[in-house]
Amino acid sequence: MSPHFPHTESPSAELSGVTLSYPKGDTVLKGLDWRLLPGQVVGLLGRNGAGKTTLLETLLGLREPQAGTVTLFGQDALLPDDATRARIGYVPQQSDLFEAFTPAQLLAYFRSFYPRWNEAKVDGLLSRWDIARDKPIRKLSGGQKQRLSIIRALAHEPDLLVLDEPVASLDPAGRRDFLRELVSEVLDRGATVVFSTHILSDLERVAFNLAFMSGGRIALQAPLDELLEQVRAFTGTVTEMATLMARLGAEPLKRTALEAGRERVLARLPADAALPSGVAVDRVNLDDLFAELT
């Protein structure tokens, strides 16, 4: 399964030099640049409080940055026209569903707002995800409510789907099914899907692009398989490391000082790099990447 499309199209969302502080609060986004392209499934990773929700809200034009620009399909994210708005789907961290409605009523209500609506997909997902159509939403479990929000956001076949921690209350089978659905969105229609998560094991199932958020910026974004293939941890003296990095044409991502003038350098190698023998080098896994890059 390969969600890698030739990225020749213009970006679905683009943020340039975006800085955002909350009143009397810290600066959460610090000159952040980010591009999301059609055909990408992007997992946004960052520690608690790193600013993932703030970033996704800013990307959607729900928060106005103090500096920088945000565009959605080439339009100012703060002033999108109706056609552009209809191309976007959003599942917030906490969805306010109308608790007295039934799922069938809720979906009929939302359907009236969108020019496009895939009833067959909605029907299929309601059945597969075991959601009663005619039971009041307040009687659904947390996970069922979350699935319903996801169905609502998938139903109008958005070209850009933004989900904030969408799998938090889903069980492992639900998460697998959900991820499959996301990937088929991308493969079928070349949509862009971005979602924040803490559950690293889910990301290993699909060749997602991973975006690591740290220090108010996107520190690194690349497909997971490429990262596992190309990122290595090297250990040696500071001088040895400088020589080695230059020789390999490697991009240092994180340096950690060790005792006695030694350091550990996490670095991304060019695709064709040949490692010299006698160098202390370790492969890294997704847990290591998360620990070191966020």
Ligand SMILES: Nc1ncnc2c1ncn2[C@@H]1O[C@H](COP(=O)(O)OP(=O)(O)OP(=O)(O)O)[C@@H](O)[C@H]1O
């Ligand atoms: N409305 C707000 N007013 C003031 N500060 C806020 C507001 N929302 C978030 N913050 C602060 O901004 C920072 C980033 O919060 P944000 O919710 O964007 O992070 P996050 O990465 O989504 O966190 P988590 O993984 O815990 O959901 C935090 O320090 C938080 O306290």
